[in-house]
Amino acid sequence: MKKVLLIALSLTLLVGVAFAKPMQAGPQREALKVEGMTRLPQSTRNTPEFSFSVNPTIIGANYYDYMVGSYNGLPIQVKQNGDGYFLIYHGRATSDAQYRRVYYAAIDATGIITDHGEITRTAKNEGYPAMAIDPVAGKPFYAWHGNADGDDELEVEVASDSYYEGYIGNFNEISVAIDNPWTTIDPNPNGIGDTHDNEYIWPQMAIGPSPVPGMRRVYVSGRNASNHTPWDGDVAPSENPLFAYADFDTDMIEFGENLVWHHTNIPTMDGWHLAGDGTWRRPSNSLFVDDIGNVYYVGHHFGYDADSNAIPENTADIFICPNYGEGEWVYVSGDPDRATWNPGGTPGGEGYFQGDDGAFADEDLLWNISNASHFNVVRLNNGKFLFPTIMAMSTHDGSYYPSFQYPKTVVIDPVTGHVDVNDIYPRKHEDDNFNTLFTPWDVEAPFGVPEYYVASDGESYLSPELVYPFPHYNSDLHESSMFFHYNGMKVSEPNEDGLMVAVWQDSYRAKLYNDNGYDEYAAYQNTPEIWVSVSVNGYDWSDPITINNVDTLPQFSNIKPMWVYPANKVITVSTLPSGEVVGKIGIMFLDDFTWGSTVHTPPAHSQNDGGNMMFMELQITFPVPESNPSVEDGTAPSVANLLNQNYPNPFNPETNISFDMPAAGNAKVEVFNVKGQLVKTLFNDIAPYGKTNVVWSGDDNNGNQVSSGVYFYRLNTEHGTQTRKMMLMK
Numbered sequence: 001m002k003k004v005l006l007i008a009l010s011l012t013l014l015v016g017v018a019f020a021k022p023m024q025a026g027p028q029r030e031a032l033k034v035e036g037m038t039r040l041p042q043s044t045r046n047t048p049e050f051s052f053s054v055n056p057t058i059i060g061a062n063y064y065d066y067m068v069g070s071y072n073g074l075p076i077q078v079k080q081n082g083d084g085y086f087l088i089y090h091g092r093a094t095s096d097a098q099y100r101r102v103y104y105a106a107i108d109a110t111g112i113i114t115d116h117g118e119i120t121r122t123a124k125n126e127g128y129p130a131m132a133i134d135p136v137a138g139k140p141f142y143a144w145h146g147n148a149d150g151d152d153e154l155e156v157e158v159a160s161d162s163y164y165e166g167y168i169g170n171f172n173e174i175s176v177a178i179d180n181p182w183t184t185i186d187p188n189p190n191g192i193g194d195t196h197d198n199e200y201i202w203p204q205m206a207i208g209p210s211p212v213p214g215m216r217r218v219y220v221s222g223r224n225a226s227n228h229t230p231w232d233g234d235v236a237p238s239e240n241p242l243f244a245y246a247d248f249d250t251d252m253i254e255f256g257e258n259l260v261w262h263h264t265n266i267p268t269m270d271g272w273h274l275a276g277d278g279t280w281r282r283p284s285n286s287l288f289v290d291d292i293g294n295v296y297y298v299g300h301h302f303g304y305d306a307d308s309n310a311i312p313e314n315t316a317d318i319f320i321c322p323n324y325g326e327g328e329w330v331y332v333s334g335d336p337d338r339a340t341w342n343p344g345g346t347p348g349g350e351g352y353f354q355g356d357d358g359a360f361a362d363e364d365l366l367w368n369i370s371n372a373s374h375f376n377v378v379r380l381n382n383g384k385f386l387f388p389t390i391m392a393m394s395t396h397d398g399s400y401y402p403s404f405q406y407p408k409t410v411v412i413d414p415v416t417g418h419v420d421v422n423d424i425y426p427r428k429h430e431d432d433n434f435n436t437l438f439t440p441w442d443v444e445a446p447f448g449v450p451e452y453y454v455a456s457d458g459e460s461y462l463s464p465e466l467v468y469p470f471p472h473y474n475s476d477l478h479e480s481s482m483f484f485h486y487n488g489m490k491v492s493e494p495n496e497d498g499l500m501v502a503v504w505q506d507s508y509r510a511k512l513y514n515d516n517g518y519d520e521y522a523a524y525q526n527t528p529e530i531w532v533s534v535s536v537n538g539y540d541w542s543d544p545i546t547i548n549n550v551d552t553l554p555q556f557s558n559i560k561p562m563w564v565y566p567a568n569k570v571i572t573v574s575t576l577p578s579g580e581v582v583g584k585i586g587i588m589f590l591d592d593f594t595w596g597s598t599v600h601t602p603p604a605h606s607q608n609d610g611g612n613m614m615f616m617e618l619q620i621t622f623p624v625p626e627s628n629p630s631v632e633d634g635t636a637p638s639v640a641n642l643l644n645q646n647y648p649n650p651f652n653p654e655t656n657i658s659f660d661m662p663a664a665g666n667a668k669v670e671v672f673n674v675k676g677q678l679v680k681t682l683f684n685d686i687a688p689y690g691k692t693n694v695v696w697s698g699d700d701n702n703g704n705q706v707s708s709g710v711y712f713y714r715l716n717t718e719h720g721t722q723t724r725k726m727m728l729m730k
């Protein structure tokens with residue numbers, strides 16, 4: 001099928017948003033459509049109990065109704081002693097305000113707003129702020145982009161708060177961490193050459209140790225907004241990063257001494273940005289610094305070759321710089337894609353997912369990351385990195401099905417690059433050993449068999465469970481770039497008890513009424529929802545708490561939440577006799593009076609009537625961790641990729657299947673057909689340490705040869721269960 005690329009933003013749009021500087025959507029993946037009945041996902045375990053420890057509280061009016069904080073960070077963070085929060089956002093105080101400004105606020109342990117105001121006194125446009133808190137002295141640092149000189153490019157500016165004796169708002173002199181335009185050196189032997197007009201903005205921020213005794217080091221990253229890479233007859237931003245860092249101690253901040261900035265870059269990503277071979281890659285990453293001086297830039301990317309086909313490569317990325325950001329960057333990558341299958345649109349019928357040439361074959365379909373550029377990254381207690389994402393039913397050429405998008409987490413090992421992908425919600429059934437992830441048409445036993453509903457005409461049709469993990473239902477907004485601009489999933493870091501939350505928004509019930517005309521959802525016509533799922537140690541996630549203006553009354557009456565950010569960590573309150581732990585999480589968001597952004601051209605509605613910046617705090621009862629020893633002791637399941645891909649594949653008449661054991665133990669290898677029926681048991685014995693190889697000759701347990709087609713082979717061991725797909729061709 002020929003891939004059609006959608007250029008989401010016209011020249012008019014680019015001119016219209018130049019002053020505001022939101023990210024440019026650029027070329028988008030082809031969106032494929034499907035027809036048929038859908039159903040809401042069914043709860044598979046109890047939703048956590050929760051209450052409002054602080055009811056939704058107005059911080060201040062805001063007439064800038066898009067992405068009020070950092071794209072890839074958390075602009076609300078717990079104070080060092082846990083007795084409240086610091087937060088930062090951008091906004092306009094009135095509808096006719098000339099400039100978008102950056103505001104700070106402080107909230108005490110009872111939820112009272114103790115301080116609130118602008119950081120700078122210079123009237124100019126500022127935006128997309130980030131923050132970090134000094135882990136030693138508890139003092140907040142803030143970063144944003146704004147024009148600090150006479151040229152056209154924006155700079156990344158930094159302010160620290162002396163926070164002397166607990167008094168907030170005593171800001172030191174503004175420091176320019178990244179002074180644009182910036183020269184980027186082309187590391188490619190045949191690239192487009194050095195460029196001198198780069199603009200690194202949209203900052204992120206982190207603080208870690210310094211090699212200088214008695215000091216800490218603050219890091220600020222910027223992403224390149226400049227368009228250089230020629231691709232498909234156009235240019236689009238690749239957003240390669242630049243990092244600034246400076247050393248400080250407590251006295252420097254309390255006495256307002258100037259920071260001295262140094263810089264580093266990632267040559268690999270500069271090479272992506274300045275490629276001259278017709279390829280184009282766009283990364284989405286988040287900054288992290290550990291407590292021994294390693295700097296990490298973690299996330300994912302997608303890319304196309306010169307023929308507009310998706311580049312077949314690992315797309316989950318970790319860039320690591322040791323020695324406090326002064327060493328060479330190391331690139332570690334892994335594969336987050338997961339296999340799936342094409343069910344019949346009717347029982348026994350051809351595949352539901354169709355291309356130009358008919359139904360897609362199973363091997364043409366997969367789950368991969370889609371519309372997931374606005375997230376943050378955290379490190380789990382086992383040293384691996386986790387970021388939340390949205391995965392979609394996709395094809396290998398880069399197209400995808402917007403109706404089939406689901407919240408997941410990607411966990412990547414910084415040493416091996418091994419990737420685990422876990423469902424947040426909905427999740428596959430605990431007894432489902434057939435599917436790699438939640439499969440919306442296969443949610444109950446027998447697994448591997450699609451589920452259908454009987455329509456009024458007496459015929460049966462596929463009945464998938466769907467969600468819509470975006471804060472607006474209308475994908476046509478802003479010239480069909482809503483998915484790119486509005487996606488946003490954030491996760492808190494595990495606290496000392498391993499407590500975590502994942503926060504995102506869903507608008508499926510609003511979509512069912514506004515787009516599909518289902519009258520039973522009329523009450524949700526103007527209802528973006530906040531969904532909060534909880535975890536202990538980050539591998540197993542609860543059903544989400546849902547907060548909206550229909551069901552969460554009276555606290556959320558008439559509130560339309562947008563751009564939702566949780567605090568960086570949960571505050572533990574108590575442990576119950578049952579073993580459950582009670583924790584509190586602060587959340588910042590915009591109550592958008594008229595649903596949808598007016599920042600983009602064309603706007604979602606004709607009049608910008610603004611909204612209110614809001615703070616609330618939820619008290620949640622976290623479940624006792626499930627009986628998985630590797631999770632209970634704060635470590636992940638084995639990172640070993642136990643089951644290897646068969647070779648050859650496709651095959652005829654036989655293929656080799658191997659698996660690796662980290663220790664001797666029981667192992668079973670079985671082959672299943674696409675209906676989930678057992679075909680043959682290849683191995684069921686004690687396997688030694690290391691590699692074991694078995695051969696399948698395309699026969700069943702009775703010695704009969706099976707027909708051509710897709711088969712799944714599954715390894716069960718005490719170290720984990722893994723499933724892969726293979727094809728027999730006769």
